[in-house]
Amino acid sequence: MAQPTLATLTQYYQPEEKLDSFATMNALLWLTAEQQQPIVHYWQLPQTVILGLRDQQLPALSAGLHTLAQADYHVLLRNSGGLAVVADRGVLNVSLFLPAHRNDYTIEAAYQLMTTYVQAAWPTLPIVAGEIKRSYCPGDYDLSIHGQKIAGMSQRRTENALVVMLYISINGNQDQRSQLIHHFYTAGLAGQQDDRFPDIDPQVMTTISAAQGSALTIDQAIDRFNAVWQQSYQLDHHHLKKLIEEPEFQAHLTHAYHDMQRRQARLH
Template sequence: MMGQPTIATLTQHYQPGDLLDSFATTNALLWLTAKQQQPIVHYWQQSPTVILGLLDQQLPALADGIHFLTQSGYQVMLRNSGGLAVVADAGILNVSLFLPADRQAYTINAAYDLMTQAVQSVWPALPIVAGEIKHSYCPGDYDLSIHGQKIAGMSQRRTAKALVIMLYISINGDQAQRSQLIQDFYTRSLAGQIDDRFPQVDPTVMTTVAAQLDQTITPQQAITQFNQHLATHGSLDTEWLPLVTTEPEFQAHLTQAFQEMARRQQRLPER
């Protein structure tokens, strides 16, 4: 990203019927990044959804857990990457940073460091650090936290000529309720079994940016702050990418990616 003259951005809010479009768009944008050699930032939000990771498929009573989630008012989807369950709703912002780069250009840790530094720059008053928060949901080495309370998690995907660092960050809302929801999901899905691959979620180890700032902040305000940070590394273009995504070639890649996501959902038990 550094040194590039232009950074293209796209902001989307997916409706309930567009459940699979978020990750399908990620796949299509990864192709576009490689083709155009263009840095891209994709901001997106989803209606109340629990996004399962690939490991969650191994839960012994997954159907019971999914039934609990749907009864609690959440859609459920299986993403095309590892990790574990996370929550998406109106208070959660997803930020995906796409970089045109071959596999050797950034190590996995270097790419995560790039996103970590971006989040730290957006909220310099907050002592944000990277490191696993064990009893959060979807714990990972590059959890972002403040005084031991997690605000964000990250994952990556790579192709030969591009990579994407995907961040979800809890901007506002009831993080204790989100955490309890995931803990209850695992309790039901494990059906009394003990399996250390799945977290024992403690709602007290997760928080939101708004709570840590002790002020009201919306995802849209967060997007503005991210864009201000990006503008220090190049000029922002908010118009090119929305137009490109309507073109036939991009739409063909989007359709293919959507079909792959739809097939993936067939792995989930009936509920």
């Protein structure tokens, strides 16, 4: 029996294209349902803090945003819950889209599927799932090595498709990323106590490169994921590039982009 096909797409966004990242996610979610086609989207943003919807409730949000601007980071408010995460050239975002009805996968099962794929990509590292409380954007399906977080996940669902979104720190200065978000929350809380926002300890986060004790590039990480997908799928690296140029996809992308534009107004 022929293996199902997994279409891949790799994109490196420029700062002025930051809204395209989540607009593309929404449009690909539509395409997954429309084509009944599993998709993996690899993407990166340079020097950007991606805020979650909960971050809007910081009592001194403008002060927090000022700390990010001073550090020369761009800011993006995503269209899902959770809290702030850092994107840069050492962080890889991996979004796995699956055609599925709402009851095909429980939320836990979808997270576990991605966890299994990450573990298979680095079989020699003891990667486990579970909340790392003093990391940034802590959640039940944080992925960690010896208590240090390397990745976090979120999900979005429609009636006929779902996406599991993973960010994974491959290389770079994780201490600096953690300190950046620590300063953001310190300023944004303005001395108030609020357990909805983490008291970040840089010691509880790391990168794959640091954990394995050897350098790893983003392209090498993508190759590892592709090797794992190939055990279950036939990979197609070309067809999706053509599909996203089609007028119908572009219409969905434009609509999603305008939604993201309107969302950003909440930061001003």
